Amino acid sequence: MIRRKGFTLIELLVVIAIIAVLIGLLLPAVQKVREAANKMKCTNNLKQLALALHSYHDNNQSFPANKSLAGVSSIGWHVMILPYIEQTALGNSADPNLASYITPGNVNRLLGGNKISAFLCPSYDQILSSSAIDNLPNGTMAFTMHYVGVAGPKGTNPTTGTAYNVNGPTTTQAGLAADGILPFHKSLSTTAPTTPGAVKIGDITDGTSNTMMIAEWAWQGLEVNPGALRAWQRGGLWDNDFPACKNIGSSMRTVRYITNTNHNDISIGSNHTGGCNIAFGDGGVRFIRESIDLNKVLLPLASRNGGEIVADY
Amino acid sequence: MRMPNCILVLTTITLCACSEQGPTRYQISGEVKFNGEPLAYGDVLFTPDGAKGNSGPQGVAFIKNGFYDTRNTDGKGIAGGATVIQIRGLNAQGGKLICNYVTSIDLPKENGKHNIDIPKEAATKEIKKPVPEI
Numbered sequence: 001m002i003r004r005k006g007f008t009l010i011e012l013l014v015v016i017a018i019i020a021v022l023i024g025l026l027l028p029a030v031q032k033v034r035e036a037a038n039k040m041k042c043t044n045n046l047k048q049l050a051l052a053l054h055s056y057h058d059n060n061q062s063f064p065a066n067k068s069l070a071g072v073s074s075i076g077w078h079v080m081i082l083p084y085i086e087q088t089a090l091g092n093s094a095d096p097n098l099a100s101y102i103t104p105g106n107v108n109r110l111l112g113g114n115k116i117s118a119f120l121c122p123s124y125d126q127i128l129s130s131s132a133i134d135n136l137p138n139g140t141m142a143f144t145m146h147y148v149g150v151a152g153p154k155g156t157n158p159t160t161g162t163a164y165n166v167n168g169p170t171t172t173q174a175g176l177a178a179d180g181i182l183p184f185h186k187s188l189s190t191t192a193p194t195t196p197g198a199v200k201i202g203d204i205t206d207g208t209s210n211t212m213m214i215a216e217w218a219w220q221g222l223e224v225n226p227g228a229l230r231a232w233q234r235g236g237l238w239d240n241d242f243p244a245c246k247n248i249g250s251s252m253r254t255v256r257y258i259t260n261t262n263h264n265d266i267s268i269g270s271n272h273t274g275g276c277n278i279a280f281g282d283g284g285v286r287f288i289r290e291s292i293d294l295n296k297v298l299l300p301l302a303s304r305n306g307g308e309i310v311a312d313y
Numbered sequence: 314m315r316m317p318n319c320i321l322v323l324t325t326i327t328l329c330a331c332s333e334q335g336p337t338r339y340q341i342s343g344e345v346k347f348n349g350e351p352l353a354y355g356d357v358l359f360t361p362d363g364a365k366g367n368s369g370p371q372g373v374a375f376i377k378n379g380f381y382d383t384r385n386t387d388g389k390g391i392a393g394g395a396t397v398i399q400i401r402g403l404n405a406q407g408g409k410l411i412c413n414y415v416t417s418i419d420l421p422k423e424n425g426k427h428n429i430d431i432p433k434e435a436a437t438k439e440i441k442k443p444v445p446e447i
Contacts, residue, residue: 293369
């Protein structure tokens with residue numbers, strides 16, 4: 001009997017079928033893997049920023065203090081931590097004492113032309129500001145940032161039933177919360193504060209592990225209304241427009257910007273599936289689910305001194 | 314039979330990863346009228362009323378031509394119970410804010426319909442001198 005070498009047609013078909021099934025399983029996974037890598041990069045960015053904030057605290061005995069010139073600061077915490085993320089030269093070129101950001105030739109405004117990848121989440125492709133006053137002398141737009149400081153919660157404390165502190169709640173941008181780790185001013189005030197009101201570790205009585213410090217602010221839909229994205233270096237007013245930080249008064253990915261009404265209230269959120277990376281006061285970065293309870297979890301986590309009993313999350 | 318078993322296990326893992334977790338959300342839809350006219354564009358937020366002891370995830374829907382539905386793109390279901398409804402209406406997409414209406418209501422914990430009539434008084438006053446961006 002002659003024994004033929006090679007495969008029969010059936011064997012060949014079976015092999016092809018198996019390969020087809022394996023490719024079918026693998027291909028959708030490739031996209032997921034890419035997203036997983038982006039998420040990891042984003043987690044790393046947040047970790048670096050959180051550590052930089054702690055280094056800043058070690059050297060200055062408080063988290064970044066906004067230079068309080070009648071309640072105005074032309075730069076936010078992003079600029080103040082530059083020396084701690086190995087951008088010393090850029091950090092030194094900023095002038096924290098300048099009150100106005102829009103005057104021509106302002107050094108702080110020129111900073112926006114520098115792309116700092118640690119401020120950008122790879123899962124969100126809008127990396128330029130969309131605000132009219134952020135353009136540079138050569139006509140291009142400044143870069144934006146995808147991580148914002150937590151100014152504090154806005155709403156009702158579920159344990160005590162009292163409202164959280166918000167400075168200027170009736171102003172055009174809906175006020176700025178005061179009970180978080182990175183507010184402009186850490187207490188309630190009726191007049192523009194004349195001394196820097198920066199938070200110290202000791203002020204975080206809820207515990208650093210239970211308090212949000214920086215959150216991701218990079219979700220599809222955020223850019224729909226013009227002017228939402230702002231240059232990364234911008235500071236603002238103590239009770240009004242303050243792009244570097246956000247109030248936590250809504251769940252992730254719900255509130256968008258409506259011109260001149262609610263910039264500080266825009267929701268945090270990310271393009272990662274099902275939630276958003278958040279850096280806590282202890283420097284740890286955790287992925288928080290989008291569907292968590294707003295009143296019993298997200299608001300208490302945003303407050304540093306509310307004494308809340310946080311529900312399991 | 315090793316290969317089919319392996320595929321079965323992989324498929325099961327993949328499908329499990331797709332299922333959504335989290336608290337129950339209810340879908341809601343309805344008409345929105347401002348001063349008797351359908352509202353052109355805007356968003357409606359359903360926040361569980363913390364002051365009344367309610368809690369849960371926040372719902373959101375976008376209003377187009379007088380209708381909203383949490384099932385539409387970017388919409389999110391509501392928690393039900395005591396809810397603060399906030400509507401910010403624009404005259405067009407990306408347009409001017411024409412009304413800002415906040416109301417408190419008890420919504421059933423089930424899918425349903427809820428029509429909202431915004432009174433004339435909710436009209437936004439013209440901001441005469443907006444604070445300049447610094």
